Amino acid sequence: MAGDMAFELPAKCDRCVVRHKAICGALSENELKDLNRIARQRRIPTGQVIAADSDIVFANILDGVVKLTKTLSDGRQQIVGLQFPPDFLGRIYAKESPYFAEAATDVELCAFPKDGFERMLRQYPDLEHRLFENTLDELDSAREWMLLLGRKTARERVASLLLMIARRAPDVGCTHTPEIRFSRFSLPLTRADLADYLGLTLETVSRQITNLKKEGVIELVDNREIIVPDVDILEDVAGN
Amino acid sequence: MAGDMAFELPAKCDRCVVRHKAICGALSENELKDLNRIARQRRIPTGQVIAADSDIVFANILDGVVKLTKTLSDGRQQIVGLQFPPDFLGRIYAKESPYFAEAATDVELCAFPKDGFERMLRQYPDLEHRLFENTLDELDSAREWMLLLGRKTARERVASLLLMIARRAPDVGCTHTPEIRFSRFSLPLTRADLADYLGLTLETVSRQITNLKKEGVIELVDNREIIVPDVDILEDVAGN
DNA sequence: CGACACTTTGACTGTAGTCAATGTAAGTGG
DNA sequence: CCACTTACATTGACTACAGTCAAAGTGTCG
Numbered sequence: 252m253a254g255d256m257a258f259e260l261p262a263k264c265d266r267c268v269v270r271h272k273a274i275c276g277a278l279s280e281n282e283l284k285d286l287n288r289i290a291r292q293r294r295i296p297t298g299q300v301i302a303a304d305s306d307i308v309f310a311n312i313l314d315g316v317v318k319l320t321k322t323l324s325d326g327r328q329q330i331v332g333l334q335f336p337p338d339f340l341g342r343i344y345a346k347e348s349p350y351f352a353e354a355a356t357d358v359e360l361c362a363f364p365k366d367g368f369e370r371m372l373r374q375y376p377d378l379e380h381r382l383f384e385n386t387l388d389e390l391d392s393a394r395e396w397m398l399l400l401g402r403k404t405a406r407e408r409v410a411s412l413l414l415m416i417a418r419r420a421p422d423v424g425c426t427h428t429p430e431i432r433f434s435r436f437s438l439p440l441t442r443a444d445l446a447d448y449l450g451l452t453l454e455t456v457s458r459q460i461t462n463l464k465k466e467g468v469i470e471l472v473d474n475r476e477i478i479v480p481d482v483d484i485l486e487d488v489a490g491n
Numbered sequence: 492m493a494g495d496m497a498f499e500l501p502a503k504c505d506r507c508v509v510r511h512k513a514i515c516g517a518l519s520e521n522e523l524k525d526l527n528r529i530a531r532q533r534r535i536p537t538g539q540v541i542a543a544d545s546d547i548v549f550a551n552i553l554d555g556v557v558k559l560t561k562t563l564s565d566g567r568q569q570i571v572g573l574q575f576p577p578d579f580l581g582r583i584y585a586k587e588s589p590y591f592a593e594a595a596t597d598v599e600l601c602a603f604p605k606d607g608f609e610r611m612l613r614q615y616p617d618l619e620h621r622l623f624e625n626t627l628d629e630l631d632s633a634r635e636w637m638l639l640l641g642r643k644t645a646r647e648r649v650a651s652l653l654l655m656i657a658r659r660a661p662d663v664g665c666t667h668t669p670e671i672r673f674s675r676f677s678l679p680l681t682r683a684d685l686a687d688y689l690g691l692t693l694e695t696v697s698r699q700i701t702n703l704k705k706e707g708v709i710e711l712v713d714n715r716e717i718i719v720p721d722v723d724i725l726e727d728v729a730g731n
Numbered sequence: 732c733g734a735c736a737c738t739t740t741g742a743c744t745g746t747a748g749t750c751a752a753t754g755t756a757a758g759t760g761g
Numbered sequence: 762c763c764a765c766t767t768a769c770a771t772t773g774a775c776t777a778c779a780g781t782c783a784a785a786g787t788g789t790c791g
Contacts, residue, residue: 321638323730329641331634342631344624349631376616383623384584386630391582391589393633394571398561400640401569401690405779442738450641455779457739474738474787490563645747682770695747697771714755714770 263292267361269337273311277381289367293360301352301360302341308352308360309341309368315358316439319350320447330448332389333440335419339385343369356439400450403490408449409459410488413469417479434479435472442474463488503532507601509577513551517621529607533600541592541600542581548592548600549581549608555598556679559590560687570688571636572629575659579625583609596679640690643730648689649699650728653709657719674719675712682714703728 264270264287275283293310295301301317302308312334319332331350334340340360342348372379399411417434438445442460446453463469468485470478479485504510504527515523533550535541541557542548552574559572571590574580580600582588612619639651657674678685682700686693703709708725710718719725 319634321634323638323642325730327642329638331637342627344627350634376619379616379623380619383619383626386623386626387582387584390626390630390633393630393637394559394561394590397571397633397637397640398563398569400637401687402563402567441736447641452780453738454740454781458779461739490565681768692748693770694749694772698747701771 264290267313269311269313273337273361274339274378274381274385275311277377278375282375282378286363286371289363289371291362293362295354295358295360297354297357299354301354301358302348308362309343309365310339310360310362312336312338312340313359313361316355317358318353318355318440318444318448320353321350328447329450330444332393333419333448339382343372343382355444405449405451405455405459406462406488407490408451409445409456409463410468410485411490412445412449413463413477413479414482414485414489417482417485432482434482436477438475438477504530507553509551509553513577513601514579514618514621514625515551517617518615522615522618526603526611529603529611531602533602535594535598535600537594537597539594541594541598542588548602549583549605550579550600550602552576552578552580553599553601556595557598558593558595558680558684558688560593561590568687569690570684572633573659573688579622583612583622595684645689645691645695645699646702646728647730648691649685649696649703650708650725651730652685652689653703653717653719654722654725654729657722657725672722674722676717678715678717 264275264283267273267275270276275286278286292313295315301310313336315336317334317338317340318330319334320328320330322328333355340352342350372382399408403411416438417436440448442453442456445451446456449456460469460471464471467480468488470480472478504515504523507513507515510516515526518526532553535555541550553576555576557574557578557580558570559574560568560570562568573595580592582590612622639648643651656678657676680688682693682696685691686696689696700709700711704711707720708728710720712718
């Protein structure tokens with residue numbers, strides 16, 4: 252369904268930007284060659300659905316941001332995961348994905364067919380182990396977010412999200428030196444997406460961003476580009 | 492720290508109630524004997540902390556319910572996971588647990604020391620694989636709960652939780668035949684715990700339970716014992 | 732320029748939170 | 762046996778935070 256709009260190219264591991272950080276890092280030269288044989292590079296434009304319930308896609312994210320969403324029957328939506336390079340995308344060992352994956356920005360993937368990939372998983376225990384560790388980290392993040400959704404105020408939520416993106420998004424265009432407590436980055440999400448991730452409405456998100464700006468906690472270059480003069484202060488606002 | 496208050500007995504796999512459903516089901520006779528050598532049965536009374544940040548505990552839950560909680564510095568608390576038999580407890584491959592595990596009821600565990608257990612994981616890939624599948628399911632549940640915390644009303648949250656317990660708690664004293672749409676079970680949680688799991692206050696939980704009772708969606712035998720005359724109706728109320 | 736997508740701002744509303752009192756049941760000790 | 766305590770739950774009155782509905786603002790693209 253998504254195939255006709257997406258470019259497909261054979262994967263080139265030797266030039267891959269996430270070669271050592273992605274799950275591929277668990278493989279030897281020969282094993283990698285094996286994986287490479289079934290890999291295809293794909294470009295997905297902003298807003299396009301990557302994995303509907305029917306066709307599961309497994310892929311490394313090379314560039315861009317992917318949102319995982321769940322929706323109630325009346326349309327209320329919640330983003331349940333945000334994925335950045337070099338994250339692995341896809342619900343393995345399941346008949347159908349329990350959520351939608353959608354490109355939040357233009358996305359570049361290194362995609363694998365379901366069958367071939369799951370076969371390789373059983374063949375190379377190190378690969379499965381790496382993916383297991385990934386999954387454990389994702390579970391920790393999800394539970395961290397449950398605390399935010401269940402207990403934090405709108406103000407704290409917005410601050411927490413900005414902080415999270417400042418930390419995770421360096422690979423998608425963020426400047427952040429851990430010593431100097433300053434950060435500048437570009438939000439990969441619209442206000443509506445921020446709201447869907449934070450369990451708020453877009454109006455509330457907008458108001459909170461305006462407040463943080465007025466107080467000098469953040470500066471806005473434009474709607475997407477954000478400067479955090481002092482990350483410590485943002486951390487205070489975020490709660491924890 | 493918890494040791495002095497908890498009974499410890501050698502594990503008896505042949506009499507184990509969760510022998511085939513727990514992760515042990517992935518092991519052969521001989522492998523199981525290996526695991527058995529390092530296993531100790533432990534009883535934990537209601538309210539006692541099982542794993543603080545320092546001492547990680549790995550265990551199968553044999554009986555009772557364990558809650559995983561996260562807390563903000565000012566005391567706001569969120570339950571980020573509820574575990575029933577035969578769930579596996581513990582954050583493997585981590586220096587310290589990112590959350591507290593606490594006995595929501597009296598709990599019986601089959602516990603393993605960290606080092607010995609992680610060694611066995613590397614030795615028996617099937618064991619790790621089983622645990623991996625567990626973790627994937629937990630991640631799905633966590634994300635399901637994110638949708639609840641971010642988007643559902645108080646009424647829908649309470650209904651969803653009752654439904655979840657009706658489904659998951661058969662091993663801790665629930666009667667539920669899938670054909671007949673009737674269910675009776677005992678809540679393993681206080682109102683305060685329900686609130687901490689649902690991201691609400693205990694007053695709001697109490698009011699919603701009262702409303703559901705008044706409408707005949709549920710009946711209360713006592714504060715803990717609940718009858719659902721028609722699970723379909725409860726499902727409607729839960730949203731989705 | 733006008734159209735469109737996204738964002739901000741304003742006025743008002745409503746759901747769930749807060750604070751406080753009351754209710755209920757089990758357990759203790761005189 | 763009954764007062765008393767303790768823990769947990771319910772109910773009520775009031776409040777506040779975020780949601781809703783509506784309008785106006787901003788920037789980009791054709």
